[in-house]
Amino acid sequence: MRVLGIETSCDETAAGVVEDGRILSNVISSQIHLHRRFHGVVPELAARAHLQRIAEVVETALNGRKVDAVAFARGPGLMGPLLVGKMAALAASATLGCPVVAVNHLEGHVFAAELCGKIRFPLVTLIVSGGHTDLLLCRGPGRYRVLGRTRDDAAGEAYDKVARMLGLGYPGGPAIDRLARRGDPQAVAFARPLLPGTWDFSFAGIKTAMLYHLRDLKRKPTRREVADLCASFQEAVVETLVRKTLAAVERCKVKDVVVGGGVAANGRLREAFQEAARGRGVRVSIPPPILCTDNGAMLAQAASHRLRLGRAGRSLRCDPGLGFENWGA
Ligand code: KG4
Ligand code: ZN
Secondary structure (H helix, E strand, O other): OEEEEEEOOOOEEEEEEEEOOEEEEEEEEEOHHHHHHHOOOOHHHHHHHHHHHHHHHHHHHHOOOOOOEEEEEEEOOOHHHHHHHHHHHHHHHHHHOOOEEEEEHHHHHHHHHHHHOOOOOOEEEEEEOOOOEEEEEEEEOOEEEEEEEEOOOOHHHHHHHHHHHOOOOOOHHHHHHHHHOOOOOOOOOOOOOOOOOOOOEOOHHHHHHHHHHHHHHOOOOOHHHHHHHHHHHHHHHHHHHHHHHHHHHHHHOOOEEEEEOHHHHOHHHHHHHHHHHOOOOOEEEOOOHHHHOOOHHHHHHHHHHHHHOOOOOOOOOOOOOOOOOOOOO
């Protein structure tokens, strides 16, 4: 089965074609430069930019190929941008004479790992992006149990806000990732918000601790200090994510972990997950960075499961707050 996936939920205009778990194309046009001076995504600008680029991105991804279905993300994301993706998917499906399938953007992040090798169910999955920090038990496509999620800022949001405090560009994740390599992760002891007794996360405290640290410094931090702060902040976030995920793995008695979403592109997070899994008999799958951040191929892969299981006829309504739904429910 060959599926075209169209992704426009935030600031990436993307389309990809996947055939039986194999990527045939994955075209991503990033809007980062457009939003940089606002230190965040401006929904109206994002929607307009998607509209300008979507036709060319989809045509490049298709490259004259025929497909069996067209998928788009109906949520979560920004309403204007989501609607552009939906309209593009409806237009493509009418032109190509094939069905349109609405998928959940978060499911795309889970199934991105499958584009690089088989994943085994049941598994625990951690989705860490600009808008989400979700920990789930997944028994198969469409069978999810949310274990925990963030109570305040998403992991990526914390990266972006801390980067702004440190005078680094937008998005903050890649900038902190890069600088942290030169810093000392032990320089500043940020608390690890483990929230014992729950599977939830909370990153607002680390963000505030960074704010107070910079305020008390009463001067601009030096380059060395910025690198140390990046490394210390990153270590606190990464350690929290890894420890809680592996505790869930133990509790749920599973052997497989899938990590996805933009923050899964983080070098230290990837390394820390593999270090922690080693010796515990746990297999951690994290797709390459280009498949961690938003893309169309991941949506095509999520749609393939829906089509295979006959769950494609559900609502096409865009829902900015969409969470993980069980298909059988
Ligand atoms: O999944 P994604 O592309 O879009 C959403 O669905 O939100 O994630 C974007 C987020 C941003 O907050 C960005 O700062 C973060 O992922 N990110 C990273 C890295 N690359 C992107 N965070 C940490 N380290 C990275 N290398
Ligand atoms: Zn995403």
